[in-house]
Amino acid sequence: MNEKPRPSHADTPARRDFRLLLSGAVAAQAGSQVTLVALPLVAVVELDATPFQVGLLTAAETAAFLLVGLPAGAWLDRMRKLPVLVRSDVLRCLAVGSIPLAAAADALSLLQLYLVALVTGVATVFFDVAHQSFLPVLLPRERLVAGNGAIETVRSSAQIAGPGLGGGLVQLLGAPLAIIVDAAGYLLSALLLGRIRAEERPPRPEPGSSLRADVAEGLRFVTGHPLLRVIAATTALSNLFGAVLMAVQTVFWVRVLHLSPGAIGILLSVTAVGGLAGALCAGRLAARVGQARLIWLAPLVTAPFALLWPLADGGAGPVLFAAGGVVALFGAVVYNVAQVSFRQGLCPPRLLGRMNATMRFLVWGTLPLGALLGGAVADAAGPRAALWLCAAGFLVVPVPLLLSPLRGLRDLPSAPPEADTPDAAPDAPAAPAAPDAPAAPGGASEGAPAAHRTP
Numbered sequence: 001m002n003e004k005p006r007p008s009h010a011d012t013p014a015r016r017d018f019r020l021l022l023s024g025a026v027a028a029q030a031g032s033q034v035t036l037v038a039l040p041l042v043a044v045v046e047l048d049a050t051p052f053q054v055g056l057l058t059a060a061e062t063a064a065f066l067l068v069g070l071p072a073g074a075w076l077d078r079m080r081k082l083p084v085l086v087r088s089d090v091l092r093c094l095a096v097g098s099i100p101l102a103a104a105a106d107a108l109s110l111l112q113l114y115l116v117a118l119v120t121g122v123a124t125v126f127f128d129v130a131h132q133s134f135l136p137v138l139l140p141r142e143r144l145v146a147g148n149g150a151i152e153t154v155r156s157s158a159q160i161a162g163p164g165l166g167g168g169l170v171q172l173l174g175a176p177l178a179i180i181v182d183a184a185g186y187l188l189s190a191l192l193l194g195r196i197r198a199e200e201r202p203p204r205p206e207p208g209s210s211l212r213a214d215v216a217e218g219l220r221f222v223t224g225h226p227l228l229r230v231i232a233a234t235t236a237l238s239n240l241f242g243a244v245l246m247a248v249q250t251v252f253w254v255r256v257l258h259l260s261p262g263a264i265g266i267l268l269s270v271t272a273v274g275g276l277a278g279a280l281c282a283g284r285l286a287a288r289v290g291q292a293r294l295i296w297l298a299p300l301v302t303a304p305f306a307l308l309w310p311l312a313d314g315g316a317g318p319v320l321f322a323a324g325g326v327v328a329l330f331g332a333v334v335y336n337v338a339q340v341s342f343r344q345g346l347c348p349p350r351l352l353g354r355m356n357a358t359m360r361f362l363v364w365g366t367l368p369l370g371a372l373l374g375g376a377v378a379d380a381a382g383p384r385a386a387l388w389l390c391a392a393g394f395l396v397v398p399v400p401l402l403l404s405p406l407r408g409l410r411d412l413p414s415a416p417p418e419a420d421t422p423d424a425a426p427d428a429p430a431a432p433a434a435p436d437a438p439a440a441p442g443g444a445s446e447g448a449p450a451a452h453r454t455p
Helices: 011-047 051-062 067-076 080-102 109-138 140-175 178-194 211-223 224-257 259-288 291-311 315-348 349-364 366-381 381-397
Strands: none
Touching: 011 051, 011 080, 011 140, 011 178, 011 224, 011 259, 011 291, 051 067, 051 224, 051 259, 051 315, 051 366, 067 109, 067 211, 067 349, 080 109, 080 178, 080 224, 109 140, 109 349, 140 178, 140 259, 140 315, 211 224, 211 349, 211 366, 224 259, 224 291, 224 315, 224 349, 224 381, 291 315, 291 381, 349 366, 366 381
16 A cells, blocks of 8 residues: 655745745735725824825825836845845834824824825835745745735735724724734734745846846836736736725715725725635636636726726615625736736746836836826815726726737746746745646736735
8 A cells, every 4th residue: 555655844944934924924914904994094084184185195105116116126136035025014014103103192194194105115115026026936936826826815815804803993993093903913024024944045246237227127128028018008007097996985985975984894805805716716717718818808807897886876885886896806816816927937036026126116106196196086076086087997907908919828928948946945835725726937916006906
């Protein structure tokens, strides 16, 4: 009788490190989902902000991708990623922790909210680019779809539990004090990430390289690849109109639908079910219909449900809004897992930081613009008009994909030999979120606003 081979002890550190990475994501995401409810309510309820001022706050949260997005990637390609992750979490902990302290001293102002948003935004730029570039150190290329699926599962699970908790805490403690949970989440994440022991080789500086040349090389890599170009254009368009939603949804919920903080938390938690379903299904859908097809099918099928947002009114308003969010978030997460995995596998390891930073610059750079647009439209014509603009924009999002070479592909092209990741742990575990995910020929994604930021 043959015995099943016992797992090698050699894979224990890799599994442990990947679990620590996921646990850190749980801690940070749980706290940030509380702030997703609490921070806009601080502005709208506590400080009586106008729709444009709320839009300005949303723009401040994402402006860092325009300000430091490109050089961040070049800097990160010259340093180890794990210390950057830990320091970014500590900085975000200190920044958001200043809000409940100022509220307790009766000194809180919109100016402080803007400054906190800018500081946490800069830290998030470095954290997110380093995080996407660090994952291939822990996982081999063929497991990246599964790994990204696991991370999206964590993110989506936090989006289910966090807003409900946040709404309850806001109702119980007030919006400023509830934000202390976010500070604690960032601190716990830093402690967990600091325990990762994976050997990360310091990047070798290239002779004669400069920051400007490195940034230009990252730009050329992204803009010179036809599939990366269309993915960047599509994601940028999605985030532009997603930021319109992010800027006006709290104002719409409080001043049009007259929802309490607890009800807002429940609405966001229900909406997040779509993201969890998308994370759990992405690998199987990619295997069934093809990774390339999935990239354009996901937004094409789900975008029309955005029309439910401006149609939300009366007693059924919250239900319609949540239904639109569930489907839209499902599509966004499925799209993200497919295209993020494509980018990570396609890119040579030495360019990962610059590639991810360039993509973030291109696709998150539209977020502050969309937030200002949403706030201005809501100020001039009301939040419902801004939601109509958002819904119309989402209908246009799939168009670049349908006009691209992706339309005729089932699967994405294989990565060139130099795209293999030498630092990957050979025995790194497949993530449980997508056990039958296909091998990832490449990919990456960007992250998205409020209810459904597109990575």
